Amino acid sequence: MSVDDKQKGHLHPISRAIFEVKTIFAELGFAVATGPEMENEFYNFDALNIPKDHPARDMQDTFWLKEQKGDSERKLLRTHTSPVQIRYMQNHKPPIRIIAPGKIFRNEATDTTHEAQFFQVEGLYIDKEVSMAHLKGTLLYFLKKFFNDENIEVQFRPSYFPFTEPSAEVFMKWKGKWLEVGGSGLVHPNVLKSAGVAEGYTGFAFGMGLDRLVMLKTGVPDVRMMYNGDLRLVNQF
Helix, strand or coil: CCCHHHHCCCCCHHHHHHHHHHHHHCCCCEEEEECEEEEEEECCHHHHHHCCCHHHHCCCCCCCCCCCCCCCCCCCECCCHHHHHHHHHCCCCCCCEEEEEEEEEECCCCCCCCCCCEEEEEEEEEEECCCHHHHHHHHHHHHHHCCCCCCCEEEEEEEEEECCCEEEEEEEECCEEEEEEEEEECCCHHHHHCCCCCCCCEEEEEEHHHHHHHHHHHHHCCCCHHCCCCCHHHHCC
């Protein structure tokens, strides 16, 4: 069999999307930051202003790892890529522009739009006098580029997240309907303090489910199809 006769490999649609996301945000000066998928309680919760009585710390929402002899802190599978932001802020001085794409884990029932593991992309911008206007402009630019549609509209609706204040859910107008695509807001002062950011700096942060964006873009109807290993899905792209 010649090389030409062999079937060529394909990038998984999520891998393809990660490369595209990196390229779009690079145009805005954002670097890519990564971190461990096995995290500790400080980086996943404490440093992000998530109190001990928050439901995210409950066994029904988080995959906690069995404690080993000699452990000084509780370990878990990260529930978001926000710990990457804390680690980056601890080791870099502002101004900071990063995105943190990666796999996260939630202990929840699976259905057409939910999985126990999925991909998320978060963004962080720290500088002087950062506002919600910068946040909206950044996300609008990204969504127009990602979906190749200059007519996309973005709407912010007030919400609550422990690590941002004010906080807003991000909605995108898609085929005549408003769809939630992520959460966002200005970084909470307690988070900046936990990460050791000097006074006088502010910032915004956002997070979006990458799987959901891929499903919208490709028309894949069930998120579980992304992880069942069926090559008929991958070979389409």
